[in-house]
Amino acid sequence: MTADDILKQVARDGIETIRVVFPDPHGVLRGKTVTARALPGVLAEGLRVPSTLLLKDVSHRTAFPVWADEDAPMRGASDVTLRPDPSTFRKIPWSPQSAMMHCDVESPFCARGILRRGEEALAEKGLRATMGVEIEFQVFRVLDPSLAPEQSTMPGAPPQVENTTQGYQYLTETRYAEVEPMLDRLRRGAEEMGIDVRSVEVEMGPSQYEVTFAPGPPSQVAEQAVNFRMLAKALSHRHGMLASFMPKPALPNAVANGWHIHQSLSPDFNAPHWIAGLLRHGPACALLTNPTVNSYKRFTPYQLAPTRVGWARDNRGAMVRALDGRVENRLPDSAANPYLALAAQLIAGLAGLDAAQDPPPEMDDPYGGPDGGEAPALPASLGEAIGAFAASETLRASLTPEVHDWLIQLKRHEWDRYLAHISDWEQTEYFANL
Numbered sequence: 001m002t003a004d005d006i007l008k009q010v011a012r013d014g015i016e017t018i019r020v021v022f023p024d025p026h027g028v029l030r031g032k033t034v035t036a037r038a039l040p041g042v043l044a045e046g047l048r049v050p051s052t053l054l055l056k057d058v059s060h061r062t063a064f065p066v067w068a069d070e071d072a073p074m075r076g077a078s079d080v081t082l083r084p085d086p087s088t089f090r091k092i093p094w095s096p097q098s099a100m101m102h103c104d105v106e107s108p109f110c111a112r113g114i115l116r117r118g119e120e121a122l123a124e125k126g127l128r129a130t131m132g133v134e135i136e137f138q139v140f141r142v143l144d145p146s147l148a149p150e151q152s153t154m155p156g157a158p159p160q161v162e163n164t165t166q167g168y169q170y171l172t173e174t175r176y177a178e179v180e181p182m183l184d185r186l187r188r189g190a191e192e193m194g195i196d197v198r199s200v201e202v203e204m205g206p207s208q209y210e211v212t213f214a215p216g217p218p219s220q221v222a223e224q225a226v227n228f229r230m231l232a233k234a235l236s237h238r239h240g241m242l243a244s245f246m247p248k249p250a251l252p253n254a255v256a257n258g259w260h261i262h263q264s265l266s267p268d269f270n271a272p273h274w275i276a277g278l279l280r281h282g283p284a285c286a287l288l289t290n291p292t293v294n295s296y297k298r299f300t301p302y303q304l305a306p307t308r309v310g311w312a313r314d315n316r317g318a319m320v321r322a323l324d325g326r327v328e329n330r331l332p333d334s335a336a337n338p339y340l341a342l343a344a345q346l347i348a349g350l351a352g353l354d355a356a357q358d359p360p361p362e363m364d365d366p367y368g369g370p371d372g373g374e375a376p377a378l379p380a381s382l383g384e385a386i387g388a389f390a391a392s393e394t395l396r397a398s399l400t401p402e403v404h405d406w407l408i409q410l411k412r413h414e415w416d417r418y419l420a421h422i423s424d425w426e427q428t429e430y431f432a433n434l
Helices: 003-013 039-045 112-121 173-178 181-193 217-236 269-282 283-290 294-296 338-355 368-373 382-390 395-398 399-418 424-430
Strands: 016-023 027-036 047-050 078-085 098-105 130-144 160-163 197-202 208-213 242-246 259-268 311-313 320-323 326-330
Touching: 003 039, 016 039, 016 078, 016 112, 027 039, 027 047, 098 112, 112 130, 112 217, 112 338, 112 395, 130 217, 130 338, 130 395, 173 181, 173 197, 181 208, 181 217, 197 424, 208 217, 217 242, 217 338, 259 269, 259 338, 269 320, 269 326, 269 338, 283 382, 283 395, 283 399, 294 382, 294 399, 338 395, 382 399, 395 399, 395 424
Parallel strands: 016 098, 311 320
Antiparallel strands: 016 027, 047 078, 078 098, 130 160, 130 208, 130 242, 130 259, 197 208, 259 326, 320 326
């Protein structure tokens, strides 16, 4: 679509408001809602928003000293400009008077731009990547939305919920039938927004589901992933439910959510070298594929998540699974910013092609065998992931030092806040006993 096409559609369909959005560092869509009357100016001139939207952690705290440090990026909470991408214009199915359009941010910290640069680096070698994703998430029924004023903290108190399925009924038709109206609502919403949904599944644990999309170019797949996360949360909220993409919810019997990335190259795919790159740079890339404190609670043996750096043929316990014509990286989780997670695949895989190194021997038992036990461990915490990322010259060069430092600062801010928090475990362990 062109800008003129958009203006004609807005007039023809009676669209009143347009959500002009971009993915923030965490893959959360942010932006402003403008009226149809304001849209021509936004399409022509862009839209200015506070630069601190690029500097916030998941709790919405600004992680940079924009008022005190003269060297801080975007000092003084200056503005940045959003440049709409007309090709992303979509009507919002559950809000017929509204539409949505993604933007590039005029900043080196633009997630869309970071992924696009990775695609361009691959294109310089005459290669194109095709990627597909499996997204696991949970949907709960809200019992108490926690809206009391004293619960309006930063972040707010989590809602009280109950399950939508009893759980541990993997791919069971009876469970699917119980929640079919809810899953149909999400699928139809995704399809109406142009997402080619290929499967909708009842996953392993209580209230856990999985969707897969048709494979495509990385930027297209990333956009579909952030749109799906947005629509799943919006549609669930409208029906008294909560969709959560938290890697490992702190709820009884809840299981962890992975975000598996399938990938291949054309016209020629040297899978061994690509796998070697994913493995060698996997611990450093974990900051992009597993970006939260909670992400590292998912790495437990025999839970279909990797614990060590290694690969195998069609073994779901390995970090990388080699399949016919493609590879699957099972390291990422559902909290990842899709743009940054897919960029990490391109950076690591391309480094493997450049190094022309072969991967280590295949793992027979990723969790307990001799090869599994000797393989390098994945980071056990966000702190370890930050250290691996900070030490990676490959990621620093590919992302640029400015972006590399930005991501380190964002995640150290989150990690430091976590370390300063006194947990329930500490209170139980020490308060009356010491």
